[in-house]
Amino acid sequence: MLYEYDRLEASDRYKLMAQSVVPRPIAWIVTESEGGVLNVAPFSYFTPLSSEPPTLIVSVGHRPDGRPKDTLRNLRERGRCTLCLPASEQIVAMHYSSKPLEPGEGEAERFGIELTEFYPGFPPRIEGAPTAFACRLLQEVDLPGSKTRPLILEIVAQYLEDACVTDPERLRLHCETLARVGAAYARMGEKIEAPKIP
Helix, strand or coil, X not given: CCCCHHHCCHHHHHHHHHHHCCCXXXXXXXXXXXXXXXXXXXXXXXXXXXXXXXXXXXXXXXXXXXXXXXXHHHHHHHCEEEEEECCHHHHHHHHHCCCXXXXXXXXXXXXXXXXXXXXXXXXXXXXXXXXXXXXXXXXXXXXXXXCCEEEEEEXXXXXXXXXXXXXXXXXXXXXXXXXXXXXXXXXXXXXXXXXXXX
């Protein structure tokens, strides 16, 4: 079947993209409001962008009434976030934290998400997440007609659980993190080694 995207509703384009580009890593982002309230929210339109400068890109939407989501508002106000990758054991808390709450209400308290300081001047990381990045907002991307804002985040520092580092000298890593596959979630499955190029 052939789908011409200019003939589809945005909701149908989302269904096709979200189920075709799989698995998608989940950015579980901690931000802080100017009033000091910590916001924790997951986003699955997310991927590495570049290693020079070290950047990630994540698309953050708006609330149904058009107001920016807390993550976007807080990043605009404070310019910093901590981006974590959730472990499979954190699926319930991570999924619950996607529930829209009113500004001023924190997901960490509401859903029992434990946070811990890890890098000065940045929001805390989520305890139990195998890796976390301290990030600065580098750039917002304007997509004409879009309800989402792609945000380019510059990595300042990265935390890794010791168990994730399988070879410190060669920087070989293995972290079991959650991914999104369509409307469902997935764990990392069987690893397939890259074939040697003759």
